[in-house]
Amino acid sequence: MPFNFLAVLVASLSTLLVGFIWYNPKVFGTIWMKETGMTEEKAKNSNMVKVFGLTILYSVMLSFIMTALTIHQFGALGMIGGPDFIATAKPSYAAFMTDYGDAFRTFKHGALHGFMSGVFIGLPIVAINSLFEQKSWKYILVTAGYWIVSMTIIGAIVCGWK
Template sequence: MNFLIVLVAGLVPALLGMIWYHPSLFGKAWQNEVGHTDEKVAAMRSKMMLNMVIMIVFSIFIAFMLMPIVNHQWGVFSLLENQPGMHDDPPSNPDFKMMMDKYGTNFRSFGHGALHGLITGLLFVFPLIRLTTLWEGKSWKFVFIQAGYWILSLILMGGIICQWA
């Protein structure tokens, strides 16, 4: 596992958010949907650095969670968990070595990871956003702005992780 790539993938939501929520893209629509005035948005900028740090930390958590979703090879560890040598030195286990030699690079592309990011976004994150906003009275417009941002974030994160991690 390449932890640097996981950290890079964790930056994606912050970088994408700067574009997605820019006033010329979805920023004004989002602002209207949540009822923020220009003054409120300006006041929120005082907390921007702290919020960015929190966002990046939690986005790194998401990137770590995406690893076993986009890289099928992680399943080998689960299959062989209680086998001799798996805790101390997985490559010494003959079954692990055989499987990784034969299948270790299968499905390791940006496109494959992006597909799993899309599936995760559509079937997991989108429903969570809708369920969270359902009782808050948020509009479908708001839901689509938020879900679109997270689905695209997961597509990019999944692609990066699958290709390079």
């Protein structure tokens, strides 16, 4: 089962598309700016190469690990020691992959696991940090909502794109 780097890259870039929509002033951008104290002037003075470059890097990292969270066959691969050990794996591994190699490899299944990851990983991380930073619940919901939607899409892409 080869690793799909193109799916990881596309999934990573999807976070930018979601962000452009999610943080648009007509969607949640105005609320987010008010809750963070961001102004148009402050935004224009940002180092956008740094912001978008690191956003893509972190999104690649998130998309990379999302493959392990959404594609169950990686668990079987891990049990034999990884890709380097496929040739020396016991016949039961080959039989398992023959029987279940594409099981649950759908966009729908990946979206489910991506959504669950957003709710059970993304939301708690955003909420805990925000509580200590004394951010509002509006901020928490807007920011966590972005990550729930993004992780749902990432999960769908990396799991369903074979």
